[in-house]
Amino acid sequence: MAQTTSTKPDTANVPARLADDTAQGKTTIASSVVQKVAGIAAREISGVHALGGGVSRAFGALRERIPGAGTSTTSGVSVEVGEKQAAIDLDIVVEYGAGIVDLARAVRRNVITAVERITGLEVIEVNIAVNDIHLPEDDEDQEPAQSRVE
Amino acid sequence: MDQSELLEAALLAHPSVARLDGRFASYLPGRRVDGVRTDDRRVGVAVVLHPGRPIPEVVDELRATVIAVTGNRPVDVVVADLEDP
Numbered sequence: 461m462a463q464t465t466s467t468k469p470d471t472a473n474v475p476a477r478l479a480d481d482t483a484q485g486k487t488t489i490a491s492s493v494v495q496k497v498a499g500i501a502a503r504e505i506s507g508v509h510a511l512g513g514g515v516s517r518a519f520g521a522l523r524e525r526i527p528g529a530g531t532s533t534t535s536g537v538s539v540e541v542g543e544k545q546a547a548i549d550l551d552i553v554v555e556y557g558a559g560i561v562d563l564a565r566a567v568r569r570n571v572i573t574a575v576e577r578i579t580g581l582e583v584i585e586v587n588i589a590v591n592d593i594h595l596p597e598d599d600e601d602q603e604p605a606q607s608r609v610e
Numbered sequence: 611m612d613q614s615e616l617l618e619a620a621l622l623a624h625p626s627v628a629r630l631d632g633r634f635a636s637y638l639p640g641r642r643v644d645g646v647r648t649d650d651r652r653v654g655v656a657v658v659l660h661p662g663r664p665i666p667e668v669v670d671e672l673r674a675t676v677i678a679v680t681g682n683r684p685v686d687v688v689v690a691d692l693e694d695p
């Protein structure tokens with residue numbers, strides 16, 4: 461081609477071929493990586509109070525009391541990761557007052573954008589289960605949950 | 611210095627690499643080098659990355675780093691986890 465534009469491939473838009481099992485070698489991205497990216501992206505949306513619900517949230521609370529274990533970033537996020545695609549299930553607790561339909565749409569969009577940008581995997585679906593709604597008075601007898609993102 | 615130790619040093623020098631992952635290792639007299647394995651045909655590395663940059667870009671850089679040490683052999687890269695932000 462006679463064009464003088466940069467010949468560097470535009471890796472930002474084209475999802476990289478993972479598990480590119482050619483002469484160069486194979487790339488494997490562990491599912492915990494996808495879980496973390498999806499969890500961070502979901503929490504970024506304001507109106508999301510927490511991830512998890514029911515059993516997994518209770519388990520997360522239990523884990524937090526074990527010294528040194530830290531918060532489980534992946535509670536409420538389960539993923540299925542193939543060679544080029546990922547499917548993500550999220551359990552979320554929303555703040556009272558948030559429009560759940562719009563909120564879910566925003567969460568889905570942010571999760572897809574983040575996971576595709578960071579991992580290069582194509583996200584084929586993001587299923588969102590809203591498990592609970594968080595009311596302001598729930599915070600009265602306990603310390604307000606420290607949210608990392610506003 | 612064993613090649614696996616050279617690889618370990620080269621990988622840890624990359625700003626996106628938090629540490630190497632112990633899912634496989636090279637066993638040397640007196641120590642083991644986590645996250646690196648080599649044979650005549652292939653090289654395997656397993657890394658834990660700092661979050662932020664697109665993983666495929668980082669992996670390409672790591673592969674180039676490895677090839678600079680080991681010569682032109684296929685390099686299998688496992689991104690085992692992300693460091694908590």
